[in-house]
Amino acid sequence: MRANCVQIFLSLNIMNTNLKLSLDTRRKKKDNSFPIILRLTHLRKTTSISLGYSVQPEFWDDKNQKIKRSYKGVSSISKLNNQLLKEKTRAIDIINDLDGKDGLNFLSIIQIKNRIVKKITFNSFLEYGNSLVDEMKKAQRFGNANSYYAVIKVLKKFNHEKDLKFNEVNYDFLKKFERFHFSRGNSINGLAVYMKTIRAIYNKAIKSDLITKDAYPFTNYKIKTTPTEKRAIDITSIKAIMMLKLEETDNLFHYRNYFLASYMLYGISFIDLAFLKLDNIVDNRVKFLRKKTDKPYNIKITSQLNEILSHYIKNKDENDFIFPIIKRDTLELQYKDVLWARKRYNKGLKEIAKICNIEQRLTSYVSRHSFATQAMFQNVPLQAISAMLGHNRLTTTQIYLKSLPNEVLDEYNERLNSTL
Template structure:
């Protein structure tokens, strides 16, 4: 069996009285999570080998009674795991699903507790992007509920409409609400698939998530050339930001996150080979002459495992992810300066290189299916979102062809 459970002290979360929570440490297919047992104790009073509180502990009327309570909780969890194993269901469950079966989360339990559990699982799986998105919506909902808990059964059609009105009353946009609503919907869908929530409790049956058209993001070829030809000193941060933008464009509109994590090991036989972090889709892109010149500048004196671009500074993946988020903020500020220098009127951000690549590919008559594959989309409809706004001059040319008869 690839699953085990033990009573443990959670030494990552020290309380103000220097005690640590006592938990059930659940391990399932090498992933680990915790289930709170509602008590805490200082390190010196915990017997890790025997999984119990030491007799010298004075924080309870009966140490043995408390230890027996922990053993009962562990035994109950083991019984659930064994029963799932006998029914040959255990190996098909994620650790989130298994935990939900053990803690018996129901439709009347906390949406916040469940959402934070998903956040912890995502962080454990190095899915920090999704974890941050889920955590952000939980914090917003906590503000909306004035710090009160939010039960699953309270999230209904009326609740969603009240949250929408509150969101707009604070001067926020349609698309930011859309992001929050899609995240709430995603958490509820996970809860339903994990048998935490009944399908009948689904609140989005009659609620429609709306979006507003976004501003034009793709650059025309003249603007792209002006960025490429911009004269910058190597000591200027804008020199690097310009290179990142062009490298992203030349690598099928690679995201800033994926660009930052490229290492010299990703260069094989004059090609860049990597997996996109968001979708795990593999890429294999030939290095063109222009891209080669940019890469050669950054590859000087690099070892086989070094990052190509000087964006990430720290060692652990979580800290590296934070490095990229902070660097991206500075990068976007730098792109605004580049837009001014190049007399580009539209807003220049890290996403513009991706949209520009898609639009230029379309204008060069690259088939839609090929563009979709290059962008790493699973559906053509997603690609069409990138291409929904054609440059006005192109539409004018089409119109002239139609009326010039």
């Protein structure tokens, strides 16, 4: 018992924070017992943390913060006191760790309590990932939710539909997943997308104290990327798409218009295009927030853009979507509408490329890259192009512009040679 008595005096020596084993005398039970709690005091505020045990007041030693030996409610008093001490020690370790990181005084008492009571409820990497998906859906961040869900689905398939624990997502696992990915003929950049999401899930778990930094697998595993293929098409190809004669009953008619509208709206993404409503048109301008970054756009409607928009805004109310992409009412289903429509749109763009004799691969991203490239050819300053694309950094814009067509480079070379 001497060792137990020494341990029971374990205290927390932090100026603004105190922790004590105590009885919660405000909550009397039917057997006249009171809950045993950890009483947490922080910055002059107090709260309690229930430990799941209770005892009558006459059997509680408040000075030594333990149950008296005369208590007959359990077979082993020493074992129960040791369990109480263990809970207090764990809480003290958490608080000392927060103090060591100089973060203790920046946390509220509720935040500290949450750190203490929070058990590792997610031993499973997949379960935790799914919980993040659910949180994103509640926050109506359906784009991110779909991205996370897709990665979790692939990981589950790779793991033969078995659960995946946090400790199993280690360096060796990532290398095996990498080999699996490449064996299926997939790209380096495709792998990078998966790995960045896995890393994001792991980082969120570390911040939530579900797992320690020591287990972080990306300390040694480095995510690799490779320069993407040139996505921009030349102005001749853009004009060919614009001049393409199509019947209004043909789906390609709409796909052509989506592509051109995207190009004319600073390379607007397909999802932002899909969510445009009639009330986004104000004073002959299109005003909207980009979903990916929440950046505001305010774009003048040119005569060319007006020709496309006028076809879609007839007999519509302000709350109606401009383009016939979204069909359903709830936001989650609307995101699904956009995903399915984008797949059909990309297939349609392949057909348009064949009709217009465009050899390059035509996708929903090409209009954005083409807009950036053509802006550069028209000597629009890089800072302006960056602002039009909604980029936070010029380096991001330069990625769009780094692949100049060979004929442009040839022309520059001829100019240089002509001076010799």
